[in-house]
Amino acid sequence: MCTAADIATSHYLPTADCSNANTPSVAKTISPCTSSNEDDSSAMSISWRLTLSFIEAGYDVDTQILGTGQYGIVRKCINRSTGQQCAVKSIRKDNPAVKSGAISREITLLLLMKHRSITQLVDVFEDAEYVHIVTDLCTGGELYDKIVEKSSSNSANCGTSCFTECEAASIIKQILNAVSYMHSQDVVHRDLKPENILFETKDENSPIKIIDFGLAREHTEQIPMNNIVGTPYYIAPEVLRRKYNKSCDLWSVGVIAYILLCGYPPFNGRDNNETHRLILKGLFYFPSEEWKGVSREARDFICRLLVMDPRKRMTAEQALNHPWINNRRIAESRISKGSMIKEREEP
Structure with missing residues (x-):
């Protein structure tokens, strides 16, 4: 169990030099976050220069919905000039769930993110009803769908594991490399989950990318965050207690790791309220049937992330140096070298 074209648009354009072809046509100016209210739009100052344009003039937008983000729908689009395939998230501006400044904050944070495992901003458009955020396209599907596929397949074959270690x-x-980068930039995602992790391609060993910064924000350690945001299965206990910092992302990574190895979440209530109560208790188990073949290192890795006290929880850097990640990398390197030697020895 795992667990219209006829509307004139305002295209966000840079106020600075646009000579770099790799720079999205969006400009930003960020001021320090001085407000204790994380949803106060004054906490992040953004200046835009607007010119009228049509998203349809630049992109051929598919009508088929690929997925839904925190605030909008995601579709495929193709740049009419270059042929580049992209994804576009369309956010309805009058959606009551979209708080003041949230869209601008998401755009600004995406501009900051320059990491191979994080989705990259390509373009932004605004019309009378929507803001359209164009990013690079991942064609391999969601990690969530892969979990469901593997769990179903293993169950049918009398297997008990989900992904191999x-x-x-x-x-x-x-994921940890991306989280480490985000945190080094004082950015916290706050909604890490398999649905927000995509495979770049359909290849067996495809790289992943983290998407959807709709709940992300800039944050320094001086003032704790206090808004309860996130997805029930993956939310950290301190978030539910309304006093938390960027360590909440590491709790979510621990939950994802648990699910990858067995196919179901460690805190699994009948509804959101019960799930929250289980998270606040912090008790979870490794049932023998599903976990009998999982290494002690993997269990220790999870236990060091699903720690109630965020001060005692591993950071992203510490997690990257845990034996389950670090030693496995060495072992895989040895296996790869051994295979290469064997190939050379064969006639």
Whole structure:
């Protein structure tokens, strides 16, 4: 169990030099976060220069919905000039769930993110009803769907595991590298979950990318965050207590690691309220049937992330140096070298 074209648009354009072809056509100016209210739009100052344009003039947007983000729908689009395939998230501006400044904050944070395992901003458009955020396209599907597929397949074949430890550790390592980068930039994601992790391609060993910064924000350690945001299965206990910092992302990584190895979440209530109560208790188990073949290192890795006290929880850097991630990388390197030697020895 795992667990219209006829509307004139305002295209966000940079106020600075646009000579770099790799720079999205969006400009930003960020001021220090001085407000204790994390949803106060004054906490992040953004200046835009607007010119009228049509998203349809630049992109051919598919009508098929690929997925849903925190605040909008995601579709495929193609740049009419270059042929580049992208994804576009369309956010309805009058959606009551979209708080003041949230869209601008998401755009600004995406501009900051320059990491191979994080989705990259390509373009931004605004019309009378929507803001359209264009990013690079991942064609391999969600990690969530892969979990469901593997769990169903293993169950049908009387297996008990979801991903192998090598597969799970490889995915978690990529997530941790991205989280380490985000945290070094004083950015916290706050909604890490398999639905927000995509495979770049359909290849067996495809890299992953973290998407959807709709709940992300800039944060320093001086003032704790206090808004309860996130997805029930993956939310950290201190978030539910309304006093938390960037360590909440590491709790979510621990939950993802647990699910990758067995196919179901460690805190699994009948509804959101019960799930929250289980998280606040912090008790979870490794049932023998599903976990009998899982290494002690993997269990220790999870236990060091699903720690109630965020001060005692591993950081992203510490997690990357845990034996389950670090030693496995060495072992995989040895296996790869051994295979290469064997190939050379064969006639």
